[in-house]
Amino acid sequence: MENTSSVFVALIGRPNVGKSSLTNRLVGEKVAIVTAKPQTTRTRITGIVTRGPVQYVLLDTPGIHIPRNKLGARMSKTARASIADVDVALMLFEPYGELNEAEEGLLKELEKAGCPALAIINKTDTLRRPADLEERRAQLKALGRFDQVLDISVKEDRGCEELFEQLKLYGNEGPHYFPDDAYTDMPEKALVSEIIREKMLLNLYDEVPHGIAVTVERFKERPDRDIIDIDVNIYCERKSHKGMIIGKGGQMLKKIATQARLDCEDFLGARVNLQCWVKIKDDWRDSERLLNDFGFQQP
Numbered sequence: 001m002e003n004t005s006s007v008f009v010a011l012i013g014r015p016n017v018g019k020s021s022l023t024n025r026l027v028g029e030k031v032a033i034v035t036a037k038p039q040t041t042r043t044r045i046t047g048i049v050t051r052g053p054v055q056y057v058l059l060d061t062p063g064i065h066i067p068r069n070k071l072g073a074r075m076s077k078t079a080r081a082s083i084a085d086v087d088v089a090l091m092l093f094e095p096y097g098e099l100n101e102a103e104e105g106l107l108k109e110l111e112k113a114g115c116p117a118l119a120i121i122n123k124t125d126t127l128r129r130p131a132d133l134e135e136r137r138a139q140l141k142a143l144g145r146f147d148q149v150l151d152i153s154v155k156e157d158r159g160c161e162e163l164f165e166q167l168k169l170y171g172n173e174g175p176h177y178f179p180d181d182a183y184t185d186m187p188e189k190a191l192v193s194e195i196i197r198e199k200m201l202l203n204l205y206d207e208v209p210h211g212i213a214v215t216v217e218r219f220k221e222r223p224d225r226d227i228i229d230i231d232v233n234i235y236c237e238r239k240s241h242k243g244m245i246i247g248k249g250g251q252m253l254k255k256i257a258t259q260a261r262l263d264c265e266d267f268l269g270a271r272v273n274l275q276c277w278v279k280i281k282d283d284w285r286d287s288e289r290l291l292n293d294f295g296f297q298q299p
Contacts, residue, residue, distance in 0.1 A: 002053040005171035010059045010083055010115075013092035014103055018122040021154045022092065023047045023060040026163065030267070031060075031184040031191075046185045048178050054168050055176040059086060083109050088170040089117040090163070091146070095127050095136050107145055116170060119146040120163075125153040189216040191267065192230060196260045196276070200234075203256055204244060211237040212245075213284060227271045230264070235281045245278050253278065 011019040024030050027047035047058040083089055089110060099107075110117050119140040127133055133151060140149045148166065152159035178185060186194075193214040200212055218231035236242050246253045253276060261274040 003173050004053045004055070004176055005168075005173045006055045006057060006175075006177055007088065007167050007171035008057045008059065008086040009167055009170075010061060010086040010089045011092065012061050012083065012089055012106055014100060017092040017094055018154050019060050019092055020045070022090075022120075022122065022152070022160065023058050025154050025157065025160050026056070026058060027183050029183045031186065048182045048184060049164075050176065050178075050180040050182075051164065054164075054171055055178065055180070056164065056167060057177065083113045083115050086115065087172060088167060089115050090120050091117055092120045092122050093136070093140065094123050095121055095132060107143065110145060117146050118166060119143075119149040121149065121151040122154055124151050124158070125156045188268065189219050192216050192219070192260075192264055193232070195263045195267075196232060196234070196256070199256045199259045199263075200245070203252065203259075211241060211285065213281075221270070227273055228264075228268060229273045230275070232274065232276045234276055234278045235284060236278065237281065237283055237285070239280060242278050242280055 011023060013019055027049055031045055031047045045060040049056040121136055137149045140146060154160060193216050196214045213235040215233045216230060217233055220229045236245060257274055257276050261272050264272045
């Protein structure tokens with residue numbers, strides 16, 4: 001019998017570079033919400049893939065950015081702290097653009113932690129000409145920080161599967177940390193709140209969703225029926241935002257709740273009775289107490 005091993009992998013990079021999409025692709029299940037808006041991921045999401053003797057533990061981290069509030073500072077700190085806990089980091093880049101200040105800071109964190117890293121050029125489906133990819137590869141190689149520079153397209157599912165062979169090289173022999181059939185260690189309540197937040201990001205104006213927190217107040221299976229009752233509080237920062245979330249005649253909230261309920265039923269494998277309430281908490285993103293109450297713990 002082959003010896004078992006585990007490899008812990010941090011996916012890092014600027015916002016909206018494709019970390020969550022790649023996590024979901026590698027896991028084969030939706031464990032991280034995905035939208036086109038930056039800063040969609042707020043906490044560290046764990047995806048688990050077991051292939052024979054090797055277990056891959058993928059840590060999808062918030063996009064590194066210049067924080068504008070205490071929530072943003074915690075998100076950046078979470079991403080940086082993840083580097084110290086893993087066997088290898090995948091740092092994702094787009095095909096074009098200079099490195100920003102946050103990316104340069106991540107490179108310094110990798111150096112400080114002594115963490116092996118692979119540079120991953122994502123979104124190669126957007127290349128304007130093949131020579132641009134070679135230029136980008138040369139630029140990233142010249143940084144002298146990466147064991148390899150690889151290119152993928154999560155959108156076109158190109159180059160993703162091959163990453164497993166590269167990641168396996170960084171594994172450590174020993175027992176698996178999670179059951180072999182697990183695909184995440186996130187509690188069901190956390191997954192429900194993330195699904196609801198995703199639907200809000202997809203349906204609301206840009207300025208509203210980033211000021212939203214979702215908490216699951218009740219999650220109860222009915223013993224005699226295949227139904228789960230879920231009660232959710234949606235917190236926003238402004239009275240005007242509450243009006244936008246609810247919408248005219250409650251239509252927007254109904255739309256969000258319906259979309260979220262269908263996704264929840266899919267992953268829970270049961271019918272869901274979802275009830276949502278919208279409440280106001282002024283400037284909660286800058287309140288240490290409310291950040292703790294809403295589950296955004298300090299890393």
